[in-house]
Amino acid sequence: MSQPPAAAPSPAPAPARAAGRRVSARVGGIAESATLAVDARAKALKAAGRPVIGFGAGEPDFPTPEAIVQAAVAACRDPRDHRYTPAAGLPELRAAIAAKTARDSGYEVAPEQVLVTNGGKQAVYTAFATLLDPGDEVLLPAPYWTTYPEAVRLAGGVPVEVFAGEDQGYLVTVEQLEAARTSATKVLLLCSPSNPTGAVHPPELVREIGRWAAEAGIWVVADEIYEHLVYDGAVAASAPVQVPELAERCVVLNGVAKTYAMTGWRVGWMIGPTDVVRAATNLQSHLTSNVANVSQRAALAAVSGDLSAVAAMREAFDRRRRTMVSMLSDVDGVECPMPQGAFYAYPSVHGVLGRSIRGRTPTTSADLAELVLEEAEVAVVPGEAFGPSGYLRLSYALGDDDLVEGVGRIQALLAEAR
Incomplete structure (x- = not known):
């Protein structure tokens, strides 16, 4: 009499390494x-x-300037602003940001290249989350803003610090960047004017760094949120303007917080190639949907107005x-x-x-x-x-x-x- 087939072996128990973990690593x-x-x-x-x-x-x-506040007051009373709006931002705000970017830095972009985010910090994280795969390295000139390395790690990337001290005016050199570059390098973060040092990369240095990045096939994430706060004749030079061939591998970050005293309103943006912005918009559609409409209307008044x-x-x-x-x-x-x-x-x-x-x-x-x-x-x-x-x-x-x-x-x- 034939024997019944042997029972399939029980699956091995799942590893218990995470059983006691309340918060993800x-x-x-x-x-x-x-x-x-x-x-x-x-x-x-x-x-x-x-x-x-x-x-x-x-x-x-x-x-915050009074005209901007009044725009927000009016937005509160407008039923249109009581509902969901496009995840990428109000169309009129995206168009105004594109116009403001051309006015202030000379960078010509289409509204479709703009994603409105919940403050500059979300723009930072969204940019890295959109560009990085696990293990990709980001060259991070130091001293750096405290959020940058954390956002890189959250996105699965590896921050690589490149330090420039006070003897260099806190300005990193192309030679330092090249020495830190590896086959895993995908992005360079460039913040000028700088938080935390206040250093401003002169246009010739931005051109030198931008050309190096373009030749190396490295993306540049350029944080320009302090663009209007420069002194002693310094110029906040925009990387894709100084090096036009970099534009297809460049993401520009900005927002209304510092320029218009609007830190609490939480409106920032990222500008980049349309495919990158489209992917980032998909991420935001699941993460937050649209930025608060009242804040967007206030931002529209800010970027559409003058710089007095x-x-x-x-x-x-x-x-x-x-x-x-x-x-x-x-x-x-x-x-x-x-x-x-x-x-x-x-x-x-x-x-x-x-x-x-x-x-x-x-x-x-x-x-x-x-x-x-x-x-x-x-x-x-x-x-x-x-x-x-x-x-x-x-x-x-x-x-x-x-x-x-x-x-x-x-x-x-x-x-x-x-």
Whole structure:
């Protein structure tokens, strides 16, 4: 009598490695935004009654211009804005962004090349998510904005730091980029004017870097959100304008936050080749749908209007920039290059580290930032948030009196270094 067929072997049990994990490794590995963390801590201490002055947040201290606010008020009353609109953005806003881009940087694009995003940060992540496959490398000139490497990692990429210190004016060279390039390099991130250093790449350097990228077949993601905040005759040169052959491998990021004092409105955008923007729009259609229509209407008023508001802000920032750099440069052990753009100073504090201050000896800029907060009640962001230790970032987007008081406290504290 024949035997019944043997039962199929039971499948091997699934690995238990993730059984106890409550948060994915991908998300669990994200570092908190250091700039927002410093700002939140400063605000919490102020709320508790301590006279803390915060240099952490990267946002203008001016109100959004009234005409923009009124456009939003009108949008609230318009039933059209109470419903879903196209995921890529209001057609009239996309057209206005294209026109504004041509006006301000000379870059001619079609509305179909524009994707409106929920702030500049979403534009950063969406660009990397659209361009990168797992293991693709992104050349990241350092010091860099704290969000860039996290967005690259979330998109499956590998950030490759290329450091340029104060002796180079915080400007990376083509030779450094070429030395860091590998067969896995797909993207170069270029931020000019720079957060956190305020450095501005001159047009000839943008051309040199752009031509190198074009010849190497590397994509360029160009963050131009500080384009209008330049000083001393500096020019915010747009990569695809300086190197037209780069346009088919270039994504430009921008937004209304810094130019129009609209950080809380959350409207940014990415501009790129139509196939890339179409793919990014598909991603956004599942991620958020459209940006809030009231904010889009406000952004439409902003980019369609003139630049008189930013001119007034730039004048104030310029004044504060000179005051801050002068005061910081008077501190023994601090070297502070004059920033040519944005609203940040990025002093080197290597000469202070290792010296005793009120019984403590900070050995890193993180140690020093903690000491400054506790002893001088001033909040600054340590260099570790942007690359190597040994630096501090201070935003001068705050009132003149607070700026002088805050830097004066830092001066008095560091004068005690022995």
